[in-house]
Amino acid sequence: MGIEVKYNQTLGKEITLSSLKEQYNAIFIAIGSNVSMKMQIEGEKLEGVYGGNQLLEENCHPNYQKKKVAVIGGGNVAMDCARTIKRKGAQEVYVMYRRAEEQMPAERKEIEEAKEEGIQFLFQHNIVKILPKEETKQVGKIEYVKTELVQKPGELRLSPVDIKDSNEQMEMDYVVMAIGSKPEQEIMEKLPIDKTEKGYIKVDKDYMTTQEGVFAGGDIIGTKATVAWASRAGRNVAEAIDRYLQKQ
Template structure:
């Protein structure tokens, strides 16, 4: 019997994997953290206190059984640890890399609250899954028995792929439709390689293809194929499109050449990482090389943009955010990484307009924090007479995302949406107003985290299976 090696947090300090020096990592798009060695992973896992009420687990959207797989890791039972982590999470290697653990599992770790430094849950999760791929512990998708029913999934992001995985494992025929030329959604084209290297995502895509999932790519629903045609071809449909419409800023000069959307900028950069020829990058339009870059926004997308601009060779990178550091929505870990890499944060500032037909500068208003707004956060107020112009050659708008108008875009009647434009779906079953049509992920909850999309996709798959298993003809009374 393996010796229990837990509760080491008093004697063993928190120790993250080694981070590559900023002067080196600024030159490429590889991930910035090294891997744990086997002994180091076991040592850090052994810091877990095995508390009676595991707040790490309850604050994980997937309710991953974190204490148990930490214990198995500490005991050297790595394959069992991986299999336990995989039982509740379709993409453990993705969550280990990009989840904001400081706001979820690690931020609620009991020993963190007692001042000993949280267990490095994300780094251990990443280590376990990378080891599983190396050792062949990641099993192919094999259905116990094939079924005749087919399900269409619109959107090949984390929610859609999580549902596809769950449905294929039950033998359902699955076709995933996506507008892009590669599957993965924002995991592929929205998140830079220094946070999530693309071979990590492509391995899961390949696993699903080999497991029988059919991907129909470069397919714009409503243009290349109607929603009704998809619905007529399949027994059920899952809408998992995510939210891709960028929030606009109403300000003078916003249409100037050189003021671009974050999603366009990041997509082009990620396409180049695949080795694609991308005209908008090659002609300099969406390339930060040699430019003064200003990014507007304070979320994780803004952090992705500033760190990408540094790697593309920008002469300077500044991030404008209307609140202060303590009130920004992005991960504090990401802010620290960006600062190490040379990004300058200009807190309590907001754009008032833009100068030049081809962007020359941002008219900036200085702000102060006033009384709390409806959300409880202190609302920013303009400081009159403190405006100035920040010189810029490229301005990237990272103000968040909104849902597209799917009923109009797809020409479909009866698909109910909320006043925010998200698809209205039952929060338990994910069923929409249309018979046999379900919705999951950001298109329902608004722009959110990958881990929530995974949870929604898995739950929606369970509901779809119940729907497919229900008798279609009721016995006559």
């Protein structure tokens, strides 16, 4: 179709928005939102705590042989992490999720397949602390509390509330955080376009950013993070860019 692909070109590093604007009439930013979020709990900086997205994207897995791994979260990223880690030889893999199984956002099929592969699920468990192995900076234990689910006004889903004094500890070798992702802050700060309150790229109804001729879509605009939504955005943006170029 005559599309030219230029590899190893990172927006915000090798290329800037202004350099692109000099060369192109329209630009579409679809850089995703793939930096794993943190929980801000004690021990999260210990060696052996990973972000789920980075672990899969950078393929930076440690040796899991004879190791116990806790994956925190209940979405598709958590399922992919848990299943990948199990297949890479981990002895025990636990998925720890704050709500009940019915509320898990991961696809049903993924959950069933994860169970068949021997992954253990700890529902209504909320990790509160990660403790080091004695005299090291390496993960040794996790501490969690049980939760109860309550209907809070204005909330669509039942909300997990920690049960007081239900703390328990479990020995663990690695912890993987798969509780959501956000855009790469360093790159976002370099983009001279408006962002939403949550830090995604702000677009209008035609997916145009606050810079004329610069469009954005997919996870980077903060819509539902699924392939279907991203694909639809790609198609909508292509049509919007076509309309925009015809007016030029």
